[in-house]
Amino acid sequence: MLLLIQYxxxxxxxxxxxxxxxxxxxxxxxxxxxxxxxxxxGALGGALMMKFLGGGAPAAVVILxxxxxxxxxxxxxxxxxxxxxxxxxxxQTLLGTALNxxxxxxxxxxxxxxxxxxxxxxxSSTIKYGEAKSAFIIRIGDFEFNWFMLIAFVVLIxxxxxxxxxxxxxxxxxxxxxxQAADSVGINVYKMRYAGVMISGALGGLGGLVYIxxxxxxxxxxxxxxxxxFLALAVMIFGQWKPLNIGLAALLFGFFRALSNVYTGFDFLxxxxxxxxxYNMLPYIISxxxxxxxxxxSRAPKAEGIPYxxxxx
Amino acid sequence: MNKExxxxxxILRNDGFQTTISSILCILIGFLIGYIVLLIINPKGAGDAxxxxxxNFLYYSSAVSAKKYLGTTLVKAxxxxxxxxxxxxxxxxGLFNIGVAGxxxxxxxxxxxxxxxxxxxxxxxxxxxxxFAAALGGISGFLKxxxxxxxxxxxxxxxxxxxxxxxxxxxxxxxxxxxxxKPLSSANxxxxxPNLGLDKIFxxxxxxxxxxxxxxxxxxxxxxxxxxxxxxxxxxxxxxxKHAAKYCGMKEKRNIIITMMISGALAGMGAGIFYLSGIExxxxxxxxxxxxxxxxxxxxxxxxxxxIGAIFASYFIQHIxxxxxxxxxxxxxxxxxxxMIAFIIYLCGFVFFFKLFLNKYxxxxxxxxxxxxxxxxEA
Numbered sequence: 001m002l003l004l005i006q007y008x009x010x011x012x013x014x015x016x017x018x019x020x021x022x023x024x025x026x027x028x029x030x031x032x033x034x035x036x037x038x039x040x041x042g043a044l045g046g047a048l049m050m051k052f053l054g055g056g057a058p059a060a061v062v063i064l065x066x067x068x069x070x071x072x073x074x075x076x077x078x079x080x081x082x083x084x085x086x087x088x089x090x091x092q093t094l095l096g097t098a099l100n101x102x103x104x105x106x107x108x109x110x111x112x113x114x115x116x117x118x119x120x121x122x123x124s125s126t127i128k129y130g131e132a133k134s135a136f137i138i139r140i141g142d143f144e145f146n147w148f149m150l151i152a153f154v155v156l157i158x159x160x161x162x163x164x165x166x167x168x169x170x171x172x173x174x175x176x177x178x179x180q181a182a183d184s185v186g187i188n189v190y191k192m193r194y195a196g197v198m199i200s201g202a203l204g205g206l207g208g209l210v211y212i213x214x215x216x217x218x219x220x221x222x223x224x225x226x227x228x229x230f231l232a233l234a235v236m237i238f239g240q241w242k243p244l245n246i247g248l249a250a251l252l253f254g255f256f257r258a259l260s261n262v263y264t265g266f267d268f269l270x271x272x273x274x275x276x277x278x279y280n281m282l283p284y285i286i287s288x289x290x291x292x293x294x295x296x297x298s299r300a301p302k303a304e305g306i307p308y309x310x311x312x313x
Numbered sequence: 314m315n316k317e318x319x320x321x322x323x324i325l326r327n328d329g330f331q332t333t334i335s336s337i338l339c340i341l342i343g344f345l346i347g348y349i350v351l352l353i354i355n356p357k358g359a360g361d362a363x364x365x366x367x368x369n370f371l372y373y374s375s376a377v378s379a380k381k382y383l384g385t386t387l388v389k390a391x392x393x394x395x396x397x398x399x400x401x402x403x404x405x406x407g408l409f410n411i412g413v414a415g416x417x418x419x420x421x422x423x424x425x426x427x428x429x430x431x432x433x434x435x436x437x438x439x440x441x442x443x444x445f446a447a448a449l450g451g452i453s454g455f456l457k458x459x460x461x462x463x464x465x466x467x468x469x470x471x472x473x474x475x476x477x478x479x480x481x482x483x484x485x486x487x488x489x490x491x492x493x494x495k496p497l498s499s500a501n502x503x504x505x506x507p508n509l510g511l512d513k514i515f516x517x518x519x520x521x522x523x524x525x526x527x528x529x530x531x532x533x534x535x536x537x538x539x540x541x542x543x544x545x546x547x548x549x550x551x552x553x554x555k556h557a558a559k560y561c562g563m564k565e566k567r568n569i570i571i572t573m574m575i576s577g578a579l580a581g582m583g584a585g586i587f588y589l590s591g592i593e594x595x596x597x598x599x600x601x602x603x604x605x606x607x608x609x610x611x612x613x614x615x616x617x618x619x620x621i622g623a624i625f626a627s628y629f630i631q632h633i634x635x636x637x638x639x640x641x642x643x644x645x646x647x648x649x650x651x652x653m654i655a656f657i658i659y660l661c662g663f664v665f666f667f668k669l670f671l672n673k674y675x676x677x678x679x680x681x682x683x684x685x686x687x688x689x690x691e692a
Contacts, residue, residue, distance in 0.1 A: 084662050085662075088662070088663050088665075088666040090662030090665065090666065091662055091665070093409045093465060094610075094614060097607070097658065099659070100607075101611075101654070101658065102652070102656065102659060105651040105652035105654075106655075108648045108651075109646060109649055109651075112646040112648070113354040113355075113645070116643070116644065117355075120643060123642070223601060227469060227470075233466055237463070237466065281473070281474050281477045281478075284471075284473045284474050287466075287470055288456075288467060288474075291456070292460045292462060295456075295460050295461045296460055298461065
């Protein structure tokens with residue numbers, strides 16, 4: 001039971017971070033389908049940092065550097081989307097797809113190149129970071145508390161405050177709803193959209209890092225992040241683009257994802273004798289069902305996906 | 314002389330010409346970036362590696378084996394072409410079918426299960442692939458039109474669900490000693506697509522079947538369907554403005570569902586002609602979705618969202634994907650070509666801007682020339 005709570009919380013943390021990233025980006029008016037790719041790149045940045053730090057450094061330094069590295073890689077990756085979508089008016093869905101493919105390909109090529117240069121026989125795309133990872137975990141009895149759970153919670157609260165209580169948040173909203181009106185009162189729409197995309201990059205990258213450190217101590221980058229970026233988008237839609245609802249939605253999805261990891265620990269689930277594949281599919285099936293019920297009255301930001309053109313009214 | 318100039322300008326202004334130019338530009342920049350990445354990884358072998366990717370089957374000096382591997386590339390390109398057609402068909406109707414990957418997976422599962430598990434002849438298996446993939450596409454279309462579920466998200470969820478389901482289904486026809494499905498050549502000879510003598514052209518490459526021809530026919534069919542029929546016109550109208558289409562008496566909901574079904578059918582057929590040629594077996598328990606579908610998105614956009622353009626684009630993409638396997642593996646990995654393809658798709662996003670820029674430039678030039686001509690006349 002404790003294990004189930006632990007996994008639920010950690011997967012929910014991933015989903016909260018990434019879904020909030022998507023939320024910021026969409027409120028500024030840019031659809032970010034590339035979150036999956038951004039997660040992979042963020043995970044790569046964090047994993048490489050952990051690999052090079054090893055186990056020697058003090059915990060606080062490890063946490064700071066690793067988080068910083070994955071956030072920066074995420075932002076860098078999101079800028080690819082930002083520049084093309086905001087300044088060059090490119091199709092955002094296409095760009096997002098490209099970003100997903102690019103993230104996966106870059107990660108594999110880079111990791112393999114590093115592995116090959118260290119050992120000529122090592123052709124795997126796996127990075128091991130077991131030693132540095134322990135800095136993130138505090139054992140409380142049987143419960144493994146992960147600093148990321150706290151970080152995700154803080155980010156959730158901060159997002160709520162930023163989006164609803166600050167000038168910046170209101171302006172961001174305006175740019176996603178009616179950019180022409182926002183521009184007419186002197187808000188720089190391009191700047192706001194860049195801000196939205198970069199925040200989504202930072203949170204997406206961080207989410208990727210949390211995902212690969214959840215439970216395992218090495219990661220095979222050929223696997224990417226198994227559609228978690230898209231699950232996060234489903235969480236965002238389920239949460240109706242509102243931070244607090246996103247938090248609750250993430251808990252629900254995190255629970256079903258956690259179930260596939262730990263269902264063997266429950267006698268009544270084992271007695272059902274369902275194949276394990278069913279549990280693997282569960283998060284995706286649930287999200288489809290949930291989407292069917294909430295999409296009809298969904299209130300997405302009005303101007304999302306439409307490149308801002310000053311000359312248009 | 315003036316006449317000559319207007320003629321030249323009109324070629325530059327031709328939309329098809331602009332698309333071709335921008336696609337070629339994307340490819341060139343993609344190669345350049347690939348080369349730079351290779352240089353960063355290991356400057357010694359970068360030149361050879363990029364040449365190996367470009368050469369692909371020409372890597373073999375003997376004409377016989379070069380022809381044979383050209384055949385293999387063609388078989389893979391034909392499956393890719395079907396995926397590209399699937400993407401561009403949906404795109405013409407304003408839908409982004411990222412579910413092409415899942416539909417491809419379902420097509421693979423259905424065709425292999427019918428051929429290996431049930432011992433059906435190839436045409437039944439191929440039909441099964443088409444029908445099941447169409448049904449999967451139809452689900453996304455249905456959710457989109459009746460429940461307003463974003464088709465990209467629902468497609469991605471269905472991609473993963475279908476991958477797990479197909480793995481489960483095909484584990485019933487698994488070879489006992491390997492993680493693969495039983496090979497068609499031993500399990501069910503009738504399940505293989507007929508060669509019709511095509512294998513003779515490619516130095517007895519038995520994988521070259523009527524599938525290659527079928528895919529090209531499908532491209533021409535899609536082109537005619539979209540541009541020359543009332544049905545295609547209705548679909549495109551629905552894509553441009555759903556509400557206007559409804560106002561004109563078109564059944565916009567039905568059109569969306571049918572579009573996704575046709576799109577799925579094309580992807581499923583791609584999987585059918587690929588796996589029923591016997592070129593590859595399905596690996597059971599694979600945890601990532603086959604890249605074929607996603608590469609289809611690249612091919613569709615690189616081909617300028619035109620069925621005929623997609624033929625060339627798919628061949629090109631498959632050419633460099635296969636070429637990636639010839640790089641020196643002590644220094645680089647084969648995924649370098651995936652990286653180049655991903656960059657090429659990314660660059661395709663700039664095509665719209667490129668055209669805008671080019672047209673603006675042409676307008677300015679024409680204006681200048683007109684002004685000059687006027688001045689000359691006055692003087």
